[in-house]
Amino acid sequence: MNLGLLKFFFIILFYSYPVWSEPIQKQYANFKLLDKISNKLIEKSIKVNESDFIETLNIQVFSCLTEPPNEIPEDYVLIEVKDNFQEQEKSIYKGWMISSSPDVTPLEHPIYDLWLLGCSNDNTS
Numbered sequence: 001m002n003l004g005l006l007k008f009f010f011i012i013l014f015y016s017y018p019v020w021s022e023p024i025q026k027q028y029a030n031f032k033l034l035d036k037i038s039n040k041l042i043e044k045s046i047k048v049n050e051s052d053f054i055e056t057l058n059i060q061v062f063s064c065l066t067e068p069p070n071e072i073p074e075d076y077v078l079i080e081v082k083d084n085f086q087e088q089e090k091s092i093y094k095g096w097m098i099s100s101s102p103d104v105t106p107l108e109h110p111i112y113d114l115w116l117l118g119c120s121n122d123n124t125s
Contacts, residue, residue: 023065026119029077031059034113045123057112058082058089064119075099075119081107 026048033042033054046052051060062078081093093107102115 021068021071023067023076026064026066026075027121028123029061029064029079029119030117032115032117033057036111036113043117045120047123053084054114055112056084057109057114058084059114066119073100075116077116077119081114083109 028045028047030043030045031054033044034040035042035055042054044052044054046059046061048061048064051058053059058081060080060082062080063076064078065076067074075098077097077099078095079093079097080091082089083092092109097107097116098104099116099118107114
């Protein structure tokens, strides 16, 4: 086999794979909270590097990233959740949440379910 043809094949193979792209930083993380006792749904947008209360949960957002338009749609958020039940603040979750897979990074709480709806650049709720 010709060595030049083999090099040409590997060059074509190398350049045919898509290039990995950086996630896009967004300004707001959009959450949905379910109160399991009252069956009430609450939607809330929280600005990155700020915290806000939803019921008794204090949610602090550190980063909210989304994939570029040419990739599979996916949003990631880095948060810390503290429960302020009976005036005692207790950290109950710290880590990444993924919008398409809420079961992968669940918030385990007896009263609330929290999941990420997505990331955006405007306050939508």
